[in-house]
Amino acid sequence: MKILLNILLLSLVTLILQTTSVLAEPVYSLRGIVDVNETSEMVPNRRSMAVDGGIEVNYEDQPPMIPHGIDKTRITLNENSCLSCHGKAYSKIENAVRPPKSHYRTRDGRKLNQISTGRYFCTQCHAPQAYTKPLVENSFTN
Amino acid sequence: MKLSRRDFIKSQAIAAAATTAGLSLSTTQLARAKDSDDDEDIRWDKIPCRFCGTGCSVLAGTRGGRIVATQGDPDSDVNKGLNCIKGYFLSKIMYGEDRLTTPLLRKTDGKYDKEGEFEQISWDEAFDIMAEKWKAALKEKGPSGVGLFGSGQWTIWDGYAASKFMKAGLRSNNLDPNARHCMASAVGAFMRGFGIDEPMGSYDDLEHADAFVLWGSNMAEMHPILWSRLVDTRLTREGSEVHVLSTYTHRSFELADNGMIFEPQTDLMIANYIANYIIQNKAYDKKFLKDHVNIKKTVTDIGYGLRPDHPLEVKAKNSGKGKLSNMSFDDYAKAVSKYTLEYTSEHSKVPADKLERLAKLYADPNKKIMSLWTMGMNQHTRGVWMNGLVYNIHLLMGKISEPGNSPFSLTGQPSACGTAREVGTFAHRLPADLVVKKPKHRAVAEKIWKLPADTINPKVGYHAVLMQRMLKDEKMNCYWQQCNNNMQAGPNVNEEMLPGWRNPKNFITVSDPYPTISAVSADLILPTAMWAEKEGAFGNAERRTQFWRQQVSAPGESQSDLWQIMEFSKRFTVEEAWGAELVAKMPEYKGKTLYQVLFKNGQVDKFSYKDGTVKDQDGNIYQNDEAKHFGFYAQKGLFEEYRRFQTEGPKPGHDQAPFDTYHKVRGLRWPVVNGKETLWRYREGYDPFVKKLNPKVKKGDVYFYGKPDGKANLIFAPYEPPHESPNEEYDLWLCTGRVLEHWHTGTMTNRVPELHKAVPDALVYMNPSDARKRGLRNGAKVKLISPRGEITTRVNVRGRNKPPKGLVFVPFFDARRIINKLLIDATDPLSKETDYKKCVVKIVKA
Numbered sequence: 001m002k003i004l005l006n007i008l009l010l011s012l013v014t015l016i017l018q019t020t021s022v023l024a025e026p027v028y029s030l031r032g033i034v035d036v037n038e039t040s041e042m043v044p045n046r047r048s049m050a051v052d053g054g055i056e057v058n059y060e061d062q063p064p065m066i067p068h069g070i071d072k073t074r075i076t077l078n079e080n081s082c083l084s085c086h087g088k089a090y091s092k093i094e095n096a097v098r099p100p101k102s103h104y105r106t107r108d109g110r111k112l113n114q115i116s117t118g119r120y121f122c123t124q125c126h127a128p129q130a131y132t133k134p135l136v137e138n139s140f141t142n
Numbered sequence: 143m144k145l146s147r148r149d150f151i152k153s154q155a156i157a158a159a160a161t162t163a164g165l166s167l168s169t170t171q172l173a174r175a176k177d178s179d180d181d182e183d184i185r186w187d188k189i190p191c192r193f194c195g196t197g198c199s200v201l202a203g204t205r206g207g208r209i210v211a212t213q214g215d216p217d218s219d220v221n222k223g224l225n226c227i228k229g230y231f232l233s234k235i236m237y238g239e240d241r242l243t244t245p246l247l248r249k250t251d252g253k254y255d256k257e258g259e260f261e262q263i264s265w266d267e268a269f270d271i272m273a274e275k276w277k278a279a280l281k282e283k284g285p286s287g288v289g290l291f292g293s294g295q296w297t298i299w300d301g302y303a304a305s306k307f308m309k310a311g312l313r314s315n316n317l318d319p320n321a322r323h324c325m326a327s328a329v330g331a332f333m334r335g336f337g338i339d340e341p342m343g344s345y346d347d348l349e350h351a352d353a354f355v356l357w358g359s360n361m362a363e364m365h366p367i368l369w370s371r372l373v374d375t376r377l378t379r380e381g382s383e384v385h386v387l388s389t390y391t392h393r394s395f396e397l398a399d400n401g402m403i404f405e406p407q408t409d410l411m412i413a414n415y416i417a418n419y420i421i422q423n424k425a426y427d428k429k430f431l432k433d434h435v436n437i438k439k440t441v442t443d444i445g446y447g448l449r450p451d452h453p454l455e456v457k458a459k460n461s462g463k464g465k466l467s468n469m470s471f472d473d474y475a476k477a478v479s480k481y482t483l484e485y486t487s488e489h490s491k492v493p494a495d496k497l498e499r500l501a502k503l504y505a506d507p508n509k510k511i512m513s514l515w516t517m518g519m520n521q522h523t524r525g526v527w528m529n530g531l532v533y534n535i536h537l538l539m540g541k542i543s544e545p546g547n548s549p550f551s552l553t554g555q556p557s558a559c560g561t562a563r564e565v566g567t568f569a570h571r572l573p574a575d576l577v578v579k580k581p582k583h584r585a586v587a588e589k590i591w592k593l594p595a596d597t598i599n600p601k602v603g604y605h606a607v608l609m610q611r612m613l614k615d616e617k618m619n620c621y622w623q624q625c626n627n628n629m630q631a632g633p634n635v636n637e638e639m640l641p642g643w644r645n646p647k648n649f650i651t652v653s654d655p656y657p658t659i660s661a662v663s664a665d666l667i668l669p670t671a672m673w674a675e676k677e678g679a680f681g682n683a684e685r686r687t688q689f690w691r692q693q694v695s696a697p698g699e700s701q702s703d704l705w706q707i708m709e710f711s712k713r714f715t716v717e718e719a720w721g722a723e724l725v726a727k728m729p730e731y732k733g734k735t736l737y738q739v740l741f742k743n744g745q746v747d748k749f750s751y752k753d754g755t756v757k758d759q760d761g762n763i764y765q766n767d768e769a770k771h772f773g774f775y776a777q778k779g780l781f782e783e784y785r786r787f788q789t790e791g792p793k794p795g796h797d798q799a800p801f802d803t804y805h806k807v808r809g810l811r812w813p814v815v816n817g818k819e820t821l822w823r824y825r826e827g828y829d830p831f832v833k834k835l836n837p838k839v840k841k842g843d844v845y846f847y848g849k850p851d852g853k854a855n856l857i858f859a860p861y862e863p864p865h866e867s868p869n870e871e872y873d874l875w876l877c878t879g880r881v882l883e884h885w886h887t888g889t890m891t892n893r894v895p896e897l898h899k900a901v902p903d904a905l906v907y908m909n910p911s912d913a914r915k916r917g918l919r920n921g922a923k924v925k926l927i928s929p930r931g932e933i934t935t936r937v938n939v940r941g942r943n944k945p946p947k948g949l950v951f952v953p954f955f956d957a958r959r960i961i962n963k964l965l966i967d968a969t970d971p972l973s974k975e976t977d978y979k980k981c982v983v984k985i986v987k988a
Contacts, residue, residue: 027246027260027667029659030892030957036629036659037640040958042923042988043903043936059203061213062230065896071940076396107222107374117377118224121396124366125227127883127900134895140237142210 030135046130054097055129059142063125064097070128075121082122083115185762188215188808189690190680191229192295192673193885195553196220196367197682198229199808202674204693209233209674218808220345220686226366227883231894235673236694238893240657242669243698247271256646256665265699265709268666272622273713275649279619280312280719285599289316289609289618292703293625294325294555294562297678298687299780300625300703301561303741305573307707310591311736312719315578315603316618318569320626321555321562322606324517326973327525328551329563334466334526335533335855337848338795339563339575342823343512343548344684344811348372350546351512353503355385357409357532358518358979362393363882363942365516365552372514373397385500387412388518389877389979390907390945400499403946406875406980408490410524410861412497413531415486418478419501420538427507430540434844436851437474438466439858440530446523446865446977447969449611454865462971464526469858477858489861504535510546511536516554517879521978525970527859537856543824543844553683554886560681564796565784569603573787574796578602586791590783592743594727597720605974607633607967613642613650624653624670624703629660630887630957633965633976636931653706655696658889659957668706671696676704677756677766677777679804685820687798688809691756691764704776705768711736746779747772759806777801795823795831795847864980865968868948872928872982874912875949876964879978881942884955892955904956906935906985907943912950916985923988926952928981931963934988950985954978 034040048069049055055065074081085096103119104112119125184203191198199218203211212233216223225232245268250258254271279287290308292301296319308317332339348371361369376382376397386398387409395401404412420426431437445458455461469477483501487494503509513536519528533542533549541547553559566573576583584598591597604612610632612618621643632639643650643663652664655672674693681687696702701709714736716725725731731739741747751769758764769775778801788796797813804810811819815830822828824846826839833839835847846854868874883900884891891897906926908918918924922937935952943951952961966981 027657027662028240029657029662030888031659034958036663036960037636039932039934042934043905043959045921045936046902049899059211059213059233061211063227065900077399102223107371109216109222116374118370118374120373120377121362121366121370121393123393124362124370124882125225125230127227127896129896129899130902132899132902134893135898136893137239138234138237138893138895139239140234141208142233 044132046132048128049131058140066126066128068128070123075123080120080122087115184210187691187693187758187762188217189674189693190556190682190688190809191225192232192235192556192890193228194365195555195558195683196365197556197680197684197686197688197809198225198367199688200225200229200232202232202693207694209236209694215808220682220809221367224367224370227900228885228891228897229367231897232673234894235890236655236675238656240893241655241697241700242657242661242667243700244669245699246667248665254665256644260667265701268668269710269713272649272651272666272710276620277714277718279649283617283619285312285314286316286604287618288312288314288620289318289604289612289622291606291609291621291623291626291628292317292319292562292567294319294321294553294558295625296557296561296567296703297676298557298561298565298681298784299679299777300707301557301565301567302573302780302784303704303707304624305565305567306591306740307711307736309572309578309598310587310593311711311714311740313597313599315569315599315601316609317567317603318606318609319558319562319567320606320628320631321558322568322974323631323976323978324520324554325558325563326568326975327520327522327970328529329568330526330970330973331529331533332551333575334464334857335530336846338793340559340685341548341550341683342543343550344821345371346821347512347546347548347550349375350510351375351548352379352381352510352546353383353385353512355387355500355503355511355513356394357387357513357515358522359514359516359552360388360392360394360879361514361552362396364554364880366882368552369394383503385503389875390943390949390951392943393882400496402492402496402500404490404492406877406949407524407864408486408861409519409528410531410859411481411486412490412492413528413535414478414481414861415483415497416501416504416535417531417538418481419483419498420505420535421475421478423505425505425507426538427540430844431471431538434540434846434853435537435856436853437469437471437856437858439469439474439477440527441465442860442862444971447607447971447974448865448967464972466855466857474856474858477860481861504539504541507539511541512546512548512550514550514552516552518979520551520975523865523968523970523977524859524862525975526972527857530857530859533854534856534858537854543822543828545822551683556682557680559683559685560679560687564681569605572598573784574791575793576787576791582792586787590786590790591740592745594724597724607638607969607974607976610639610642610967613645613648614638616645616647619647620649620651622651622653623660623664624706627654627658627660627887627889629663630658630960630962631954633962633978634930634967635960635963638967653703654889655700656889656893658887659960669698669700670706671700671702671767675700676702676768677764679777679781682809685811686809687804687812689804691758691805692766693764695765695767702768705771708737708741708768708772708776711740741772741776742774746776746783747774749775749778749782751775793848794835865977866966866982868982872984873948874983874985876926876928876981876983877945877949877951877979878954878961878965879951881953881955884953886955888955888957892957901955904935904953904959904961905938905941907938907941907945907951908985909945909947909949910939912947913937913939916987918985918987924985925988926950926961926964926983926985928964928983930966933959933961933963935959950983
């Protein structure tokens with residue numbers, strides 16, 4: 001929050017500066033006003049977001065973020081508990097997102113009946129989101 | 143980009159949207175997906191990922207001068223359309239709202255003041271003050287008074303221009319990349335063992351091997367796309383197995399058939415035990431050893447790369463020495479015989495049956511094995527030794543240089559290989575594996591660079607850690623850091639880094655797109671173009687060179703590292719940089735600037751540039767801001783000059799293809815001969831240099847041409863204890879590293895909201911019983927303290943990393959918790975690479 005405020009301030013200052021042609025401006029790292037040799041404030045306790053209907057994607061090929069916690073999820077050599085809801089055959093929860101067709105192909109593009117073993121570890125691309133603000137706003141637009 | 147590709151992408155997108163329709167996408171999402179689907183004005187072009195050393199190719203979608211989407215490149219052999227979570231968010235890395243857009247200098251009352259506040263200045267003023275400070279340092283201290291700290295994230299030409307500017311221009315070898323912190327041990331072992339840097343195999347081994355052994359690598363998080371290829375093989379090939387060695391349990395253990403947690407440093411014992419097992423069971427390949435291997439031993443008791451007056455260095459008999467001497471097979475067998483199963487199991491704390499299973503796997507002549515490692519083995523005070531011990535196992539069995547039999551050193555940065563190693567931006571190196579200390583090598587460089595004889599300094603420069611010590615000690619007064627965030631990534635920040643940066647005698651310049659903690663600790667900040675904002679080239683871990691075109695313009699007055707180096711070189715005359723004596727050897731250079739001698743010299747500037755020069759196969763035209771500014775195609779000129787080192791130098795086997803080729807292909811693995819890449823080196827039938835250099839070698843046979851007699855070195859090294867171990871007060875090991883969702887110090891990924899929200903903070907991962915012992919629950923607030931510094935954070939006892947009792951893990955991406963304050967600046971004495979994986983800490987309630 002502090003950083004966001006700083007950025008707001010910074011852009012305000014920049015605006016003023018452009019008109020008055022004074023060039024001083026504070027420069028903050030992601031530590032905000034805390035110097036490198038000081039100790040930052042304590043990490044807040046975080047919780048994973050729970051969002052009905054999923055989290056909006058930015059563009060078509062972006063893997064959707066996970067709209068729930070995954071603390072109890074296990075992916076090992078012997079089990080992949082993501083697929084017990086999201087797999088084709090074992091949908092325990094009705095509105096669980098089904099992986100798109102891209103996930104049912106080998107590396108060489110051959111069609112498969114099951115999710116590609118190359119995509120077995122879902123968390124390589126999909127992650128839950130904590131309730132927190134961005135450290136810095138991002139001006140990306142699609 | 144061909145139209146068919148665009149159609150393919152569109153159909154993919156429609157399919158994806160259709161599959162998920164009604165399940166997860168909101169109506170607005172669907173509408174937008176449809177919109178952009180109809181949108182014909184998005185231009186798609188290939189570009190390698192900005193993050194790790196895997197070298198995935200992505201397709202960047204540009205519209206209106208901005209990147210609006212990225213996706214996996216289906217035509218890339220590396221990733222076949224797949225990316226990891228970071229790769230999928232590349233589209234956002236340039237758009238953090240705190241991008242730097244003008245040079246900034248610390249000033250008071252309109253004048254440079256080390257204690258002043260940052261003020262916007264022009265590029266002219268920036269280079270004025272920088273040149274003033276650099277010239278003063280050169281005058282007072284000579285070439286060792288200045289230093290440039292670069293990066294394995296530099297493009298090939300950034301690094302090449304930097305090397306030329308420092309080594310030829312300022313005659314200073316104080317040039318080192320941050321790759322020193324991650325790859326130097328791998329390099330050291332390649333040079334000692336094989337005489338040529340970089341792996342003999344390629345990623346294709348991931349589909350050819352029967353078994354995989356991870357030595358100090360958490361591929362599941364750090365190289366996710368290579369991991370997905372490995373997982374694919376493990377889950378589809380009969381009899382395939384995965385062995386994982388680490389000092390703590392991590393995500394790669396989820397796939398492990400044989401997961402092994404060892405006591406820090408005892409990997410040295412484990413590797414020697416495997417060699418012992420192979421010898422005891424007479425499983426080794428006698429003929430291979432006789433024909434292709436020399437057995438050597440390395441001097442021992444070599445210290446820990448600390449300052450020379452540190453008690454551990456004073457005590458070490460052979461501090462920093464790496465001399466090799468011959469050893470008979472019998473003596474070698476005797477040397478490893480100490481490392482029995484019982485002995486190794488007792489000290490490493492790995493159950494004997496697990497160790498034996500691993501040894502049996504290596505000893506089985508019918509199993510093809512890929513050994514993979516990264517920082518666990520490189521960031522190790524015996525990193526060069528440890529890399530070598532794994533090669534020893536492969537050499538004993540002859541399991542090397544063929545599909546599936548592959549000791550494979552993975553890299554952490556996108557061009558640690560392509561730039562830091564191949565271009566040779568290390569303090570001891572020149573391009574194409576040449577070194578500054580050899581007169582013949584210097585002569586080659588002087589000829590190609592059109593320099594008077596004896597321009598290049600034969601004295602090895604300051605390496606990464608030494609640069610910081612020399613700043614602190616006021617032996618080096620000017621320091622320029624490009625393309626990395628060493629204040630967060632370097633070791634022992636409080637004691638050995640910050641004091642040198644803030645020392646009033648020193649002038650510190652940092653080039654970066656964002657206000658990193660390095661930038662705010664500097665005196666001068668230069669706003670820097672990144673990734674798609676410039677034309678670039680990276681080289682990945684499998685020797686694959688990949689190019690990209692400039693997709694968009696950089697914000698404000700940002701300029702690329704290449705532009706900055708070339709522009710700064712205009713500030714020095716040869717007289718100032720070289721002295722009159724050297725200039726007299728080449729009077730035609732009299733009165734010229736370094737820019738004129740190094741860059742606008744009839745060689746680097748021989749390829750002309752005008753708008754329209756850079757085009758793709760569809761005829762789309764791309765900008766090239768540097769070429770436009772300088773009036774010639776600088777990147778092409780630099781690359782073509784660099785290629786001459788590969789063919790005119792005394793070290794064969796580094797050939798790359800011509801510049802223009804790389805803009806058309808998804809990368810090629812060097813050596814490239816007649817347009818053909820090389821997947822496995824040193825074996826006749828795969829590597830064209832074998833026959834070329836020794837016509838007698840028969841098809842399928844091996845010739846290690848990096849060494850004069852064509853034989854690789856098997857190098858015995860024993861176990862030696864670590865630099866420090868937990869004691870009564872500091873009772874825990876600290877291991878540091880990365881997480882999947884962030885890359886390095888998080889300069890880019892912390893600014894992508896989705897990645898930040900995925901892993902917002904660096905927590906301390908610890909064993910539940912260690913936590914209980916200290917009265918700590920999951921989520922408890924703690925202070926981590928080492929003899930050198932402290933941070934505060936919260937405890938995680940149920941997370942993705944599960945350390946054994948006595949060890950904790952903290953990632954280093956979080957600028958608000960600079961874990962490297964706690965580290966000791968101990969390095970491998972041979973490679974000078976820092977040990978980021980073990981130091982002592984204590985944890986108390988905060």
